[in-house]
């Protein structure tokens with residue numbers, strides 16, 4: 001399924017924090033090609049030995065991403081097994097997770113945000129064409145490889161990370177129909193999550209329904225509520241289409257791309273804060 005990497009070819013640098021079942025580090029891997037030693041900067045994702053049960057979803061998500069390659073999909077070099085330890089070796093993406101980048105108050109323009117949304121849509125379109133469901137689209141899983149420079153006309157560049165291990169309180173990123181049947185994730189689920197992720201991008205990385213407890217979040221679905229609309233009507237409309245409670249009515253990726261391309265950023269290039277609903 002994927003390339004096995006020798007533990008002795010890996011070097012750990014600094015810790016970059018930890019997820020629910022994983023610890024992540026910056027590191028390097030060495031390869032020997034035509035007798036030359038090459039070192040590549042990598043991200044090392046250690047799966048807690050204690051969480052054996054997440055093993056298959058850990059490797060499933062890794063193998064999913066290593067079967068295909070696309071410029072906006074994170075490259076997974078392979079896995080390394082050392083005793084009871086499992087390590088996923090990913091390409092190192094310089095600026096890390098997009099939600100944290102946006103929360104750090106980087107004031108980015110509307111066209112910057114729209115570029116990111118278009119790149120995510122093209123990654124989703126690629127996955128849809130391969131009938132591959134990602135299952136965990138959110139700003140936390142978007143990695144920023146290039147900050148972009150408005151003055152030089154250089155756009156940002158993002159990579160969609162592996163789905164990782166699905167945790168259940170994924171409301172409002174997880175599509176409502178998944179809550180009752182978590183096993184049959186469909187391509188339509190990724191469209192719902194795309195809508196929630198675009199909402200995050202245009203809300204400076206703030207999570208929708210931030211601070212709501214699980215009951216309030218369940219209630220949000222049960223009463224078919226919608227996220228507070230962006231003041232940009234056409235964007236709000238696209239988000240609403242993606243987050244349709246009827247999966248079959250969500251737009252195709254091609255339609256999403258067409259609508260994103262028809263959004264006019266001129267005049268919208270002002271910074272505005274979005275509404276937040278208070279539970």
Ligand SMILES: Nc1cnc(-c2cc(N)nc3[nH]ccc23)cn1
Pocket residue numbers: 016017024043074090091092093094095096097143
């Ligand atoms: N595939 C990946 C995933 N995350 C990073 C990353 C980069 C960074 N500058 N700070 C971080 N802090 C935590 C993770 C991370 C890099 N590459």
